[in-house]
Amino acid sequence: MTRTIGIDLGTTYSAVATSLDGVAEILPNRDGDRLTPSVVAFEGGQPLVGKEARNLSTSMPEDYVEFVKRKMGESGPEYIDENGKEYGPEQISALLLRRLADDAAAILGEDVRDAVITVPAYFDDGRRMATRDAAEIAGLNPMRLINEPTAAGIAYGLDFRKNGMFLVYDLGGGTFDATLMKVENSDITVLATGGDRNLGGFDFDNKIMTHVAAKVLEQGGPPMLFDSGGVEAELRRQCEAAKRRLSRATTTSVRMTLEGKNYQVPLSRATFEEITNGLLTRTEITLEGVLDDAEASWEQVDRVLLIGGSTRMPMISDMIERLSGRKPDGGINPDDAVALGAAMYAESLALGESNATEMAALTVRDVTSHALGTPALDESGNRVNTIIIPRNAPVPCQRERVYTTVEDGQRVVNLDVTEGDDTELDYVTVLKGDNIPLPRGLRRGTRLQVVMAYDVDGVIHAEVFLEATGVSLGEVQLHRENNLTREEVSNYRAQLAGVEIL
Numbered sequence: 001m002t003r004t005i006g007i008d009l010g011t012t013y014s015a016v017a018t019s020l021d022g023v024a025e026i027l028p029n030r031d032g033d034r035l036t037p038s039v040v041a042f043e044g045g046q047p048l049v050g051k052e053a054r055n056l057s058t059s060m061p062e063d064y065v066e067f068v069k070r071k072m073g074e075s076g077p078e079y080i081d082e083n084g085k086e087y088g089p090e091q092i093s094a095l096l097l098r099r100l101a102d103d104a105a106a107i108l109g110e111d112v113r114d115a116v117i118t119v120p121a122y123f124d125d126g127r128r129m130a131t132r133d134a135a136e137i138a139g140l141n142p143m144r145l146i147n148e149p150t151a152a153g154i155a156y157g158l159d160f161r162k163n164g165m166f167l168v169y170d171l172g173g174g175t176f177d178a179t180l181m182k183v184e185n186s187d188i189t190v191l192a193t194g195g196d197r198n199l200g201g202f203d204f205d206n207k208i209m210t211h212v213a214a215k216v217l218e219q220g221g222p223p224m225l226f227d228s229g230g231v232e233a234e235l236r237r238q239c240e241a242a243k244r245r246l247s248r249a250t251t252t253s254v255r256m257t258l259e260g261k262n263y264q265v266p267l268s269r270a271t272f273e274e275i276t277n278g279l280l281t282r283t284e285i286t287l288e289g290v291l292d293d294a295e296a297s298w299e300q301v302d303r304v305l306l307i308g309g310s311t312r313m314p315m316i317s318d319m320i321e322r323l324s325g326r327k328p329d330g331g332i333n334p335d336d337a338v339a340l341g342a343a344m345y346a347e348s349l350a351l352g353e354s355n356a357t358e359m360a361a362l363t364v365r366d367v368t369s370h371a372l373g374t375p376a377l378d379e380s381g382n383r384v385n386t387i388i389i390p391r392n393a394p395v396p397c398q399r400e401r402v403y404t405t406v407e408d409g410q411r412v413v414n415l416d417v418t419e420g421d422d423t424e425l426d427y428v429t430v431l432k433g434d435n436i437p438l439p440r441g442l443r444r445g446t447r448l449q450v451v452m453a454y455d456v457d458g459v460i461h462a463e464v465f466l467e468a469t470g471v472s473l474g475e476v477q478l479h480r481e482n483n484l485t486r487e488e489v490s491n492y493r494a495q496l497a498g499v500e501i502l
């Protein structure tokens with residue numbers, strides 16, 4: 001059996017692990033580091049990934065792409081090279097994945113193809129699809145996408161043989177997720193999940209950057225324009241480094257050289273905590289929401305696991321202790337847990353396929369992070385969002401709801417699919433669906449059954465039935481306008497196959 005890997009494809013850093021007989025280990029990259037910065041640079045058209053690429057962030061800000069995970073599932077190029085060739089988020093991510101897999105292959109001494117890749121629990125259908133496409137462009141076989149907190153739960157559960165109710169608090173570089181799960185030996189059941197797609201270490205850096213820019217101005221320095229390429233990249237670098245120092249020290253300072261003059265801005269942990277308090281509170285509100293959704297209380301939580309580099313900030317464990325009355329669990333490095341869990345799951349899936357029995361098969365039951373529904377007319381004739389599958393339903397799942405035709409002789413029904421809880425359509429994601437033809441002669445008020453399903457990978461399916469006969473009127477083809485077509489994926493895959501990534 002060939003080795004499988006688990007990839008934690010992070011906003012700022014990524015990690016790769018492999019598992020043998022249920023024991024997982026991180027695979028260091030070619031530089032010997034356990035984490036690879038999730039950055040890509042292009043030097044004269046040549047792609048570079050990781051540390052080498054990061055070194056170019058100040059000198060070549062235009063040829064440098066970072067935080068691409070935040071753009072997954074969105075259209076539009078992230079980079080245009082000197083020949084006008086455009087790179088979308090999937091292609092940039094594919095360069096990262098290819099390089100991670102190449103480094104894993106080098107250390108394992110064999111080709112690597114099969115991978116479990118992790119995504120934030122909060123990723124919607126389009127973002128998951130984009131991640132899967134990126135893996136395919138990279139020449140990988142994405143065995144399964146799993147949610148990052150679930151992967152962390154697997155790593156903790158299997159490594160320490162601990163059972164109980166786990167709350168995973170995952171604050172990475174760009175996203176925040178909170179997940180409540182029950183762990184019983186090899187059975188992981190997620191009860192509820194919630195998160196914030198735009199909240200991570202990056203936002204804590206931004207707060208320091210704004211603070212430092214204001215202080216430099218007070219010291220008579222020039223205004224720092226955040227769009228002036230190299231200055232912003234350098235300021236971000238200095239502020240991120242200061243933030244990390246403040247996880248150990250209680251005071252530090254940020255140094256910047258601007259227009260040939262040196263500036264030094266002192267920063268204490270107390271000030272840092274004060275200017276970022278609003279961000280911390282946002283995570284607290286999400287945590288309470290997750291407990292509410294699972295109808296659980298803090299007393300029922302057996303352990304709190306901290307995942308993601310940003311949980312090293314002391315304010316996070318302080319908040320957890322204040323809320324839960326106990327210190328968060330240590331044991332696994334928060335940078336490693338997600339990749340380790342993904343690797344264990346990859347091995348379990350591969351063993352399942354080969355019917356081998358060396359390792360207890362893992363059962364992982366996750367939940368939907370978004371409600372699914374469709375726009376329909378309410379009693380007053382307003383187009384609103386109606387929900388068919390609620391948020392936090394176990395995956396895979398299938399639910400149905402009955403709608404009625406609005407006029408005599410109606411010949412088509414349009415079935416767009418919505419992702420999100422809000423009744424107002426402006427606040428949910430709408431995936432365009434095809435028109436489904438209806439048979440002739442239906443009276444107004446004819447009952448149509450709409451069945452929606454999430455499969456094991458979190459991919460959406462929708463079908464319409466005539467309730468009176470139970471006959472299917474058609475499966476809905478969803479148009480994911482921001483996602484790639486199958487043809488684009490295979491073209492990009494062929495293009496990337498011949499590219500050497502430094």
Ligand code: AMP
Pocket residue numbers: 010011012013014171172173174200201202240243244245247307308309310311312313335
């Ligand atoms: P991840 O996406 O999980 O790799 O998390 C990366 C984020 O963790 C980045 O925003 C880092 O700045 C942040 N981070 C890493 N180490 C520390 C630290 N010691 N203190 C505070 N933040 C950290």
